[in-house]
Amino acid sequence: MGIKILSDSACDLPKELIQEYSIDILPIVVIKDDKEYLDNITIESKKVYDDMRNGEVYKTAQIPPSVFQERFTEYAQNGDNVIYIAFSSGLSGTYQTSLFVRDEILEKYPKFQLDIIDSKSATVGFGLIVLEAAKMAKEGRTKEEIIKAIEFYVENIEHIFTVDDIEYLFRGGRVSRTQAFFGGLLNIKPVLHVDDGKLVPLEKVRGKNKVFKTMLDIMEKRTSEVELKDQIVGISHGDNIEGAMKLKELISEKFGVETFIINTIGASIGAHSGPGTLAIFFLRERYKDN
Incomplete structure (x- = not known):
């Protein structure tokens, strides 16, 4: 019997890849004016970004226990062998709820055979982990082989990102009101990463043009052209396809990379990072499957 891969909407994988590799996705809850929506099912990220540009505020909530209960029960009754890869426990309570x-x-x-793994990742960085697991599952690899690859990805995946308006990070509790005020006043763009x-925060850069250079400089410090060769590099954006x-x-x-996954950041993360995010x-190094 094959392995089923379950994840959640914060992985921001394109729909065609989710369908191609039969990935089961649970939607995170998005809230506006006390009304709840399901990420990428009953609300699209474009709507969220347009509303945020007009001053509307969105919040998010973790996947309810009842949703996990229903899906896990269905798997258990079918005798399925499942790996659930969860949105980072450092950013959401979903992982703990699933446990x-x-x-x-x-x-x-x-x-019931169910392994639950904390991705410690977000958006397409999270998605790259899920995609690798799903590819291996489709190839008929064993659960032990798949989990070994997932654990490598979790430890080696890098996230480098910036937001267009630091105010959104304030609303999400990531920076103080003072930092947000002066950051906006001075046109400062924060460059951040994900650690554990x-x-x-990594650096503060003034102006959009310098942000791109800073992001690539950090990328160069953390890997090499050799390690990036034949790798899939992910890029996600908050309704900012030009960027x-x-x-x-x-x-x-700069690096000769040929294969990319580019997708919009979904509502579950975009509600906190805001439009314009890149x-x-x-x-850091390619996974050597041996």
Whole structure:
């Protein structure tokens, strides 16, 4: 019996890849004016970004326990062998909720085979982990082989990103009101990364043009052209396809990268990062499957 890969909407994989590799996706809850929506099902990211540009505020909530209970029960009754790769525990409580529900389900279905892994990642960086697992599952690889690859990706995936308006990070609790005020006043663009699943500021850059150079300089310090060769590099954006394509062009020129996954940041993360966000994802070193 093959391995089923389950994840959630914060992985921001394009729909065609989700369908091609039969990835099961649970939607994160997006909230506006006390009304709940399901990320990428009952609300699209474009709507969220347009509303945020007009001053509307969105919040998010983790996947409810009842959703996990329903899906895990369905898998257990079918005798499926499942790996759930979760949105970073440093950014959401979804991972912990899934562990709690798994314990409940195992009491009723003790033979149910379910592994849960904290991706410690977000958006397309998270998606690259999920995609690799799904590719291996489609190839008929064993659960042990797939988990080994996932663990390597979790430890080696890099996130480098910037936001267009630091105010959105303030609303999401990532910077102080003073930092947000002066950042906006001075046209400062923060460059951040993800460390052990949590957002960590790296540099503050004045002006958009310098942001691209800074992001590529950090990329160069953390990997090499040799390691990037034949790798899939991820780029995600907050309704900013022009910026994403510019990054693709610069990365191709500098490192010779040929394969990219480019996608819009979904509502579950975009509600906090805001329109204009740009992010790059890559492995420090390629996974050697041996």
